[in-house]
Amino acid sequence: MIEVKNLSKKFKDVDAVKKVSFQVNKGTVFGLLGENGAGKTTTLRMLATMLKPTNGTAKLNGVDLVTDPEGVRGQIGILFGGETGLYDRLSARENIEYFGLLNGMDKRKIESRINTLSTMLDMDDYIDRRAGKFSKGMKQKVSIARSIVHDPNIMLFDEPTSGLDVTAVRLVHDFIRKIKDQGKTIIFSSHSMNEVEKLCDVVGIIHKGEIIEIATIEELKNKYENMALEDIFIRLVGGQNE
Structure with missing residues (x-):
């Protein structure tokens, strides 16, 4: 299980992530959906103990990332898009x-x-x-x-299909489904509506560093008159751009 409580990150005068809170249960894929620059990667990097939060914390399988970052690292697997390293x-x-x-x-x-x-x-x-x-x-x-x-019991994915061809994308998707079936707890960051709809049980929409909606796909569609996920996303963030 992952419990995120008021997680925040500030870079000089920029609030990259603002009091983000959510919970991910065991065997659940939580989709963190947002535009580029919305705070997805910063949130994932804090959960991976790669960045220290300015405020707030999170517990991953009961281990606090602020007081015991080394303990958290033993609980997680990380797969980021871009360079494989x-x-x-x-x-x-x-x-x-x-x-x-x-x-x-x-x-x-x-x-x-x-x-x-x-x-x-x-x-x-x-x-x-x-x-x-x-x-x-x-x-x-x-x-x-x-x-x-x-x-590991927890997996953190930050746009893991970025730059991959169709065959490789399918491989990553199949892998995520397999480890979900094994009871792993997963956070999946993406700006692809198609990926999120295919893979995620619960979606958190992040915009300008803040979570503005958390719900299952079905709950979102019921709430927003059975609109497509892409249309729901545009409705929530489209009018809020600067």
């Missing part, structure tokens, strides 16, 4: 193994997990090849395996 000179296996070691895993457990993940993600043909010449889709598969090698 793999070491080009290492093989896919070595990249995954390195992150397992960083998470304090035993080598035998890491080897077992890599074999399982390699089969699950269809990486057997290149698991021992260097990552530098991989396609973007292949790199994303390795990034996925790396993010869950320690079998």
Whole structure:
């Protein structure tokens, strides 16, 4: 479970995130939907302990990110879009193994997990090849395996399909569905209405650093006269732009 309470982040005179609060139950995909610059990434980076909140806090499986950031890191897996951050000179296996070691895993457990993940993600043909010449889709598969090698209970995804082709996007979507079925707690950040509608149980719409609506897709459509999610989004944020 994730409990976010008045989470805020200020950069000099800019309030990037303003008193954001929400809860995500176990086995739930929570979609953080917003325009570029709305505060999605800043929120995810605070939850990942990559940024320290200016005010507020959050508990991830009961661990407070302000008082025990190291404890939070052991609870989470992170998959961000854009650059995968793999070491080009290492093989896919070595990249995954390195992150397992960083998470304090035993080598035998890491080897077992890599074999399982390699089969699950269809990486057997290149698991021992260097990552530098991989396609973007292949790199994303390795990034996925790396993010869950320690079998975390909570996953944080910040636009993980950014820049991927259709096949790779489907892979990421299938992966999210699989780990949801395993009871993982997931926050999925996106500005794609289609992705959010396909994957998310609950949606939080963020605009200019503030959560302006939280509901299931069905609740949103009932509230807004069965409008499409895109139309609901435009109705909520379109008239609020500066």
